[in-house]
Amino acid sequence: MQHTDYSAKVIDHFMNPRNMGELENANAVGTVGSPACGDMMDIYLEVEGDEIVDASFKTFGCTAAIANSSMMTEMVKGMSLADAENLKNRDIEEALDGLPPHKIHCSTLAADALHEAIKSYKERVASGAEEGEVAAS
Numbered sequence: 001m002q003h004t005d006y007s008a009k010v011i012d013h014f015m016n017p018r019n020m021g022e023l024e025n026a027n028a029v030g031t032v033g034s035p036a037c038g039d040m041m042d043i044y045l046e047v048e049g050d051e052i053v054d055a056s057f058k059t060f061g062c063t064a065a066i067a068n069s070s071m072m073t074e075m076v077k078g079m080s081l082a083d084a085e086n087l088k089n090r091d092i093e094e095a096l097d098g099l100p101p102h103k104i105h106c107s108t109l110a111a112d113a114l115h116e117a118i119k120s121y122k123e124r125v126a127s128g129a130e131e132g133e134v135a136a137s
Contacts, residue, residue, distance in 0.1 A: 006100070009071070019057060020070070022056065022058060030043045030045075041060075043110075044117070051080055054077060057072075067096060072092050072110040081121075084114060
Protein backbone atom coordinates (compact mmCIF):
# COMPACT_ATOMS: atom_id res chain seq x y z
CA MET A 1 0.00 0.00 0.00
CA GLN A 2 1.45 3.35 -1.02
CA HIS A 3 0.86 6.28 1.33
CA THR A 4 3.27 8.82 -0.17
CA ASP A 5 0.46 11.20 -1.17
CA TYR A 6 -0.91 11.37 2.37
CA SER A 7 0.11 13.42 5.40
CA ALA A 8 1.13 11.68 8.61
CA LYS A 9 -2.23 12.68 10.14
CA VAL A 10 -4.20 11.05 7.30
CA ILE A 11 -2.21 7.84 7.70
CA ASP A 12 -2.65 7.94 11.49
CA HIS A 13 -6.43 8.37 11.26
CA PHE A 14 -6.60 5.58 8.67
CA MET A 15 -4.43 3.15 10.62
CA ASN A 16 -5.94 4.10 14.01
CA PRO A 17 -9.44 5.40 13.30
CA ARG A 18 -11.18 7.17 16.14
CA ASN A 19 -14.86 6.69 16.92
CA MET A 20 -15.43 3.87 14.43
CA GLY A 21 -18.66 1.92 14.63
CA GLU A 22 -22.31 2.61 15.25
CA LEU A 23 -22.96 4.91 18.21
CA GLU A 24 -25.31 3.20 20.66
CA ASN A 25 -26.96 6.41 21.92
CA ALA A 26 -27.11 8.20 18.57
CA ASN A 27 -30.11 10.45 18.04
CA ALA A 28 -28.92 11.74 14.66
CA VAL A 29 -27.64 9.83 11.64
CA GLY A 30 -26.38 11.09 8.30
CA THR A 31 -25.68 8.84 5.32
CA VAL A 32 -23.99 9.92 2.10
CA GLY A 33 -22.43 8.19 -0.85
CA SER A 34 -23.25 4.93 -2.52
CA PRO A 35 -21.64 1.50 -2.37
CA ALA A 36 -22.17 1.32 -6.14
CA CYS A 37 -19.82 4.26 -6.79
CA GLY A 38 -17.33 3.59 -4.00
CA ASP A 39 -17.32 5.60 -0.81
CA MET A 40 -20.22 5.46 1.65
CA MET A 41 -20.35 7.14 5.07
CA ASP A 42 -22.70 6.82 8.00
CA ILE A 43 -22.19 9.48 10.68
CA TYR A 44 -23.78 9.02 14.10
CA LEU A 45 -24.24 11.87 16.56
CA GLU A 46 -25.45 12.02 20.12
CA VAL A 47 -26.89 15.47 20.66
CA GLU A 48 -27.92 16.91 24.02
CA GLY A 49 -29.58 20.31 23.82
CA ASP A 50 -27.47 22.23 21.32
CA GLU A 51 -24.24 20.25 21.81
CA ILE A 52 -22.78 17.22 20.06
CA VAL A 53 -21.66 15.10 23.01
CA ASP A 54 -20.48 12.10 20.99
CA ALA A 55 -19.89 11.13 17.38
CA SER A 56 -18.93 8.01 15.46
CA PHE A 57 -18.83 6.69 11.92
CA LYS A 58 -19.00 3.66 9.69
CA THR A 59 -17.30 4.25 6.36
CA PHE A 60 -16.88 2.00 3.37
CA GLY A 61 -14.14 3.59 1.32
CA CYS A 62 -10.53 4.43 0.74
CA THR A 63 -7.80 5.63 3.09
CA ALA A 64 -8.86 9.27 2.74
CA ALA A 65 -12.56 8.53 3.30
CA ILE A 66 -11.84 6.70 6.56
CA ALA A 67 -9.35 9.34 7.73
CA ASN A 68 -11.77 12.20 7.02
CA SER A 69 -14.60 10.43 8.87
CA SER A 70 -12.34 9.81 11.85
CA MET A 71 -10.99 13.38 11.98
CA MET A 72 -14.44 14.93 11.58
CA THR A 73 -15.89 12.93 14.48
CA GLU A 74 -12.99 14.07 16.65
CA MET A 75 -13.54 17.69 15.63
CA VAL A 76 -17.27 17.87 16.38
CA LYS A 77 -17.31 16.35 19.87
CA GLY A 78 -18.26 19.14 22.26
CA MET A 79 -19.18 21.46 19.38
CA SER A 80 -22.49 23.30 19.20
CA LEU A 81 -24.86 22.34 16.40
CA ALA A 82 -24.46 25.83 14.93
CA ASP A 83 -20.67 25.52 14.81
CA ALA A 84 -20.91 21.99 13.38
CA GLU A 85 -23.29 23.22 10.68
CA ASN A 86 -20.62 25.74 9.68
CA LEU A 87 -17.88 23.10 9.50
CA LYS A 88 -16.59 22.96 5.93
CA ASN A 89 -14.71 20.24 4.12
CA ARG A 90 -11.69 22.58 4.03
CA ASP A 91 -11.67 22.62 7.85
CA ILE A 92 -11.38 18.82 7.90
CA GLU A 93 -8.70 18.87 5.17
CA GLU A 94 -6.67 21.42 7.13
CA ALA A 95 -6.96 19.37 10.33
CA LEU A 96 -5.50 16.43 8.39
CA ASP A 97 -2.66 18.63 7.03
CA GLY A 98 -4.11 18.47 3.52
CA LEU A 99 -5.27 15.90 1.01
CA PRO A 100 -4.15 15.02 -2.51
CA PRO A 101 -6.34 16.90 -5.04
CA HIS A 102 -8.01 13.69 -6.23
CA LYS A 103 -9.12 12.89 -2.66
CA ILE A 104 -10.73 16.21 -1.70
CA HIS A 105 -14.15 14.68 -2.40
CA CYS A 106 -13.62 12.54 0.72
CA SER A 107 -13.60 15.61 2.97
CA THR A 108 -16.71 16.85 1.18
CA LEU A 109 -18.44 13.53 1.90
CA ALA A 110 -17.53 13.77 5.60
CA ALA A 111 -18.88 17.33 5.86
CA ASP A 112 -22.02 16.38 3.91
CA ALA A 113 -22.66 13.38 6.17
CA LEU A 114 -22.28 15.59 9.25
CA HIS A 115 -24.72 18.13 7.85
CA GLU A 116 -27.20 15.35 6.96
CA ALA A 117 -27.03 14.04 10.54
CA ILE A 118 -27.69 17.52 11.96
CA LYS A 119 -30.57 18.00 9.52
CA SER A 120 -32.10 14.66 10.57
CA TYR A 121 -31.79 15.64 14.24
CA LYS A 122 -33.45 19.02 13.70
CA GLU A 123 -36.28 17.39 11.73
CA ARG A 124 -36.87 14.90 14.56
CA VAL A 125 -36.92 17.70 17.14
CA ALA A 126 -39.29 19.79 15.00
CA SER A 127 -41.65 16.82 14.64
CA GLY A 128 -41.68 16.31 18.41
CA ALA A 129 -39.93 12.94 18.22
CA GLU A 130 -37.33 14.03 20.77
CA GLU A 131 -39.88 15.24 23.32
CA GLY A 132 -40.24 12.89 26.25
CA GLU A 133 -37.22 10.84 25.24
CA VAL A 134 -35.18 11.08 28.40
CA ALA A 135 -32.53 8.53 29.31
CA ALA A 136 -33.39 6.51 32.38
CA SER A 137 -31.17 7.37 35.31
